[in-house]
Amino acid sequence: MKFKLLAGLVVAALLSACGEKEASSASGAAAPAEVKTFNWKLVTSWPKNFPGLGTGPEKFATLVDEMSNGRLKIKVYGAGQLVPALEVFDAVSRGTAQMGHSGAYYWKGKSPAAQFFTSVPFGLNAQEMHGWIHYGGGMELWQELYAPFNLIPLAGGNTGVQMGGWFNKEINSLDDLKGLKMRMPGLGGEVLERAGGTPVTLPGAELFTALQTGAIDATEWVGPYNDLAFGLYKAAKYYYYPGWHEPGSMLEFTVNKPAFDTLPKDLQAIVRTASRAVNQDMLDEYTARNNYALKELVGKHKVQLRPYPKDVLLKLRDLSDEVLLEVSQKDEMTKKVYESFIKYRDNVMEYHTLTEQAFLNARSQ
Numbered sequence: 439m440k441f442k443l444l445a446g447l448v449v450a451a452l453l454s455a456c457g458e459k460e461a462s463s464a465s466g467a468a469a470p471a472e473v474k475t476f477n478w479k480l481v482t483s484w485p486k487n488f489p490g491l492g493t494g495p496e497k498f499a500t501l502v503d504e505m506s507n508g509r510l511k512i513k514v515y516g517a518g519q520l521v522p523a524l525e526v527f528d529a530v531s532r533g534t535a536q537m538g539h540s541g542a543y544y545w546k547g548k549s550p551a552a553q554f555f556t557s558v559p560f561g562l563n564a565q566e567m568h569g570w571i572h573y574g575g576g577m578e579l580w581q582e583l584y585a586p587f588n589l590i591p592l593a594g595g596n597t598g599v600q601m602g603g604w605f606n607k608e609i610n611s612l613d614d615l616k617g618l619k620m621r622m623p624g625l626g627g628e629v630l631e632r633a634g635g636t637p638v639t640l641p642g643a644e645l646f647t648a649l650q651t652g653a654i655d656a657t658e659w660v661g662p663y664n665d666l667a668f669g670l671y672k673a674a675k676y677y678y679y680p681g682w683h684e685p686g687s688m689l690e691f692t693v694n695k696p697a698f699d700t701l702p703k704d705l706q707a708i709v710r711t712a713s714r715a716v717n718q719d720m721l722d723e724y725t726a727r728n729n730y731a732l733k734e735l736v737g738k739h740k741v742q743l744r745p746y747p748k749d750v751l752l753k754l755r756d757l758s759d760e761v762l763l764e765v766s767q768k769d770e771m772t773k774k775v776y777e778s779f780i781k782y783r784d785n786v787m788e789y790h791t792l793t794e795q796a797f798l799n800a801r802s803q
Contacts, residue, residue: 476701478512478536483523483544485643486516489667490727491660491689494595494720495539498691501712510705512537523641527692531587536697539594542580542690543624544639548587550765551772553624554779555580555591557684559758561779564596564686564721565794566786571688574782579775590698592713594691595720598728600681601665602746603658604649604674609746612753621645621657625761626683632757642668649673658683662731663724671739678744682754689720 480499484492499512515535517523526538527545543556555576562570570576571593580591603622609615616634627637638654642664648654650673657674658681659665671677691713698706735741746754766776 473509474702475508476510476705478510478697479520479534480512480514480537480539481519481521481526481529481535482514482538483517483526483540483641486514486519488516488642488664490597490664490720490723491595491642492516494689494716495691497719498539498594498712498716501715502708505708505712506705510701510708517641517643523643524639527587527589530692530694531589533588533694533697536694538690538692540690540692541623541687542591546624549583549771550768551579551583551775553765554775555583555688555690556624557626557687558762558779558783559626559629559683560685560755562686562783562786564598564688566783566790567596567686567688568593568717569786570779570782575778576782579778583771583775584692585695588695590693590695592691592693592710593688593717594713595689595717597660597664597684597687597689597724598721599661600658600684600687601661602678602681602683603656604665604670605656605676605678606674608676608744609678609750611747612750615750619653619655621648621654621659622683624683625758625765626658628761628765629683629754629758632761633754646670646673660687661724661728662735663727666731666735671735671741675740675742676744677735677741678746680746682746682751682758688717 480495482492482495487493487496495514499514502510502512515521520535521529523540524544526540527548529535530538541556543553545552555571557567561567571580577591577593584591603620607614612633615630618630618635619638620630620635621640622630622635622637623639627639630637638648640648640654640657642659645657645659646668649657649670657670659668659670661681665671665677693709698709701709732743736743762776762780766773
């Protein structure tokens with residue numbers, strides 16, 4: 439009797455459960471699934487919240503949070519808060535942080551080809567650089583280059599054509615660059631060295647002190663918007679243009695591939711989409727802010743604006759061609775990147791001579 443009673447109770451319970459399940463299915467209700475969340479670290483080469491360069495990653499983190507409804511949260515660390523400014527690449531490669539934001543030319547010690555993915559002297563402006571990366575084969579080469587380091591590269595902003603640098607003496611001939619100790623990373627620094635100068639790579643936060651104390655004789659940074667924020671006008675009085683060394687400097691997001699692979703497809707798409715948005719937003723910001731900052735530097739702080747002499751630019755351009763060709767011979771990967779870059783540059787120059795350049799010439803007459 440006890441067994442029959444127990445069996446009856448079990449059957450009744452099962453029938454009740456089935457009834458509840460059927461009622462739930464009929465009403466369309468379902469038990470809420472557990473939502474998995476991810477918490478990432480993003481390290482940068484810039485001071486925390488520095489205008490443009492530093493605020494770009496913050497905007498990216500906010501976009502990802504909003505687009506993912508809080509499922510992917512990213513905490514941004516400025517230079518030195520978690521890792522030093524110039525150790526971002528290694529930190530993300532090792533997985534110390536899941537993401538980084540920096541400039542690829544800082545990693546030329548990993549591969550000379552990396553420099554092509556920031557800026558090339560007398561190379562591509564921002565509009566052209568974005569075209570090469572996203573529609574000219576650049577991204578595929580960039581991914582191939584970073585794959586051995588467990589990294590996925592993404593375009594992470596662009597500063598546009600930069601300024602030529604800060605000096606405490608006028609540059610009237612190429613001889614004035616000889617013996618000059620100047621902060622200038624990447625391929626531009628190699629061209630400066632060919633011209634007789636001494637290139638130095640320093641993170642932005644160290645520039646003012648180095649220039650003020652005479653540790654360096656001159657420096658380039660970005661442009662008026664950022665140079666004003668660093669107060670570089672207090673340490674040098676001559677401000678040269680154009681930035682022949684960085685005509686369209688693109689920043690990068692790097693993503694640790696194992697970490698990226700753990701994300702569901704929709705979050706992966708959000709990371710890629712947010713990076714594209716920030717890439718364009720940063721260029722928009724620099725385009726809007728640089729002009730006002732330059733007016734303040736010249737009008738309020740009495741900075742002396744100077745153009746590089748034409749013969750100096752022509753000589754630097756010739757030296758640049760020599761340096762690029764030599765760099766391209768260092769290994770097969772760099773040769774592949776160089777050939778893609780030069781082919782695209784020559785094609786886009788031909789078209790832009792008839793469109794962008796012709797229009798700017800007409801507008802300025």
